[in-house]
Structures are given as structure tokens and as C-alpha cells.
Amino acid sequence: MGGGQSHPSVTEDLLEDYTTLTYLSKGEILYLMKKFKSIDPDKVLADYQHRFSRDKIIQKFDVLRNNPFQDRIFRVFSSKRDDSFSFEDLLDLCSAMSADCPPDVRATWAFRIYDLDEDNQITERDICEIIDRLLDTKKNDQNKLDDESKKKISKNILDEIKLDHSDGISLGEFKYILARFPEFETSFYFRM
Known part of the structure; x- marks a missing residue:
């Protein structure tokens, strides 16, 4: 410098x-x-x-x-x-993850993180694994949901969110939905 x-x-x-x-x-x-x-x-x-x-x-x-x-x-x-x-x-x-990162950009990164199988859409399989991760089932088996319950939750999420009637949520759909959730800005972020 x-x-x-x-x-x-x-x-x-x-x-x-x-x-x-x-x-x-x-x-x-x-x-x-x-x-x-x-x-x-x-x-x-x-x-x-x-x-x-x-x-x-x-x-x-x-x-x-x-x-x-x-x-x-x-x-x-x-x-x-x-x-x-x-x-x-x-x-x-x-x-x-900065507070100054625009929500649209942050949503793109979030999509990449949640697209666990990296097939450019968030599918039932991704959502089921996301549920397991959020419930921390690797550390606590008592939190585990049965496969049928996870599939039902995934189906409900997909039915509510996907706009093009495909098998998953595209990046565009993901951004569109997250733009309507003001909590996203404060939940997908961290302080240094």
C-alpha cells in the first residue's frame, strides 16, 4: 500500500x-x-x-x-x-453474507447452497436433505422425521413455490419467492 x-x-x-x-x-x-x-x-x-x-x-x-x-x-x-x-x-x-449484499445476489448464492445435488433446481430430494440438516439428525436421532413426512413436507413446499409445474424450483422461482420474504435478508447473513 x-x-x-x-x-x-x-x-x-x-x-x-x-x-x-x-x-x-x-x-x-x-x-x-x-x-x-x-x-x-x-x-x-x-x-x-x-x-x-x-x-x-x-x-x-x-x-x-x-x-x-x-x-x-x-x-x-x-x-x-x-x-x-x-x-x-x-x-x-x-x-x-454481508448485510450490504443485494437480496437478489444473496438469493443466487443461497440457491447454489440449497441445490444439494447441483442439478440447477431444488427438488424433493434436496428439500428432504435440507430438513434433515436443519433438524440436525446426524447428531440427534430423536429429531429425525420419517421419509413419508419429509416427502409430504417437500411436496407441499414444491406445490406452493414452483411456478412452472416442473419437478423442482428453478433459480428464477427461488428468487421470486424469496423477494416476498423480508426475513430472508436477516436470516441468510452473518456478521464478521
């Missing part, structure tokens, strides 16, 4: 680029860089684009620790789909 360098890994030009390309402020970006760098300062100084494993990222970013969609978040936001994050991957995630 020239003579008044406040962070050794981010040049002023790069910081400007990041603020232009994300919904984050300079302060938020520098804060994220500081936390990211603290995972292993030598690795980040040697290679600014170093990729840290999911475990290392979660150790520093508690907000991801208990998220039932943690695996999907890493799948969707990992630019190399290797379950690891570079600093820019982390910026993408934090930008998408």
Missing part, C-alpha cells in the same frame, strides 16, 4: 479492487485479511493466494463452525472446489 502500508499482504490497488468487486468495506476486508493471515502468517506472506483447509478456516471463523450447510458453503465458495479457501474465496463468502 505504498509508504503508508497498513497491511503487508494487500496493496492499495488490490484493496480498491476488492471494495469495488465485493459488498465489503475496506475495514472489513482488512479485518478479514488479518484473521486469514493469522491462520499461518508465513504461508500467507510466501503465497498471497495460499489455500487453507476447511478445518483451518473454521478454527478462525466461528460463524461457519455449526452451520448445517458447512460442506455446501465450502463446495460453492471454494474456487477450486477443493474444500479449501483462498483469501479471495473467503471474500466472496463474506461479501455474499
Whole structure:
């Protein structure tokens, strides 16, 4: 950042680029860089684009620790789909989860996370797994719903939401529905 360098890994030009390309402020970006760098300062100084494993990222970013969609978040936001994050991957995630991210953009990221089988639609199978994740059935078997109940819930959701009478919810339908739920903006977001 020239003579008044406040962070050794981010040049002023790069910081400007990041603020232009994300919904984050300079302060938020520098804060994220500081936390990211603290995972292993030598690795980040040697290679600014170093990729840290999911475990290392979660150790520093508690907000991801208990998220039932943690695996999907890493799948969707990992630019190399290797379950690891570079600093820019982390910026993408934090930008998408920022309070300043437009609902339409946030809905697109949410769709990608909830499209568990990555077939470009949220189907009954996706919804059944989403229910299991939200009920945390891996940790607590008492919360588990039987398959028939999950299918009934999925069918009701699909009947209410899908507009084109297909087998699933498309990205366009997902955005259309979420635009009518003001709670989405406060529920699909986190603070750094």
C-alpha cells in the first residue's frame, strides 16, 4: 500500500479492487485479511493466494463452525472446489453474507447452497436433505422425521413455490419467492 502500508499482504490497488468487486468495506476486508493471515502468517506472506483447509478456516471463523450447510458453503465458495479457501474465496463468502449484499445476489448464492445435488433446481430430494440438516439428525436421532413426512413436507413446499409445474424450483422461482420474504435478508447473513 505504498509508504503508508497498513497491511503487508494487500496493496492499495488490490484493496480498491476488492471494495469495488465485493459488498465489503475496506475495514472489513482488512479485518478479514488479518484473521486469514493469522491462520499461518508465513504461508500467507510466501503465497498471497495460499489455500487453507476447511478445518483451518473454521478454527478462525466461528460463524461457519455449526452451520448445517458447512460442506455446501465450502463446495460453492471454494474456487477450486477443493474444500479449501483462498483469501479471495473467503471474500466472496463474506461479501455474499454481508448485510450490504443485494437480496437478489444473496438469493443466487443461497440457491447454489440449497441445490444439494447441483442439478440447477431444488427438488424433493434436496428439500428432504435440507430438513434433515436443519433438524440436525446426524447428531440427534430423536429429531429425525420419517421419509413419508419429509416427502409430504417437500411436496407441499414444491406445490406452493414452483411456478412452472416442473419437478423442482428453478433459480428464477427461488428468487421470486424469496423477494416476498423480508426475513430472508436477516436470516441468510452473518456478521464478521
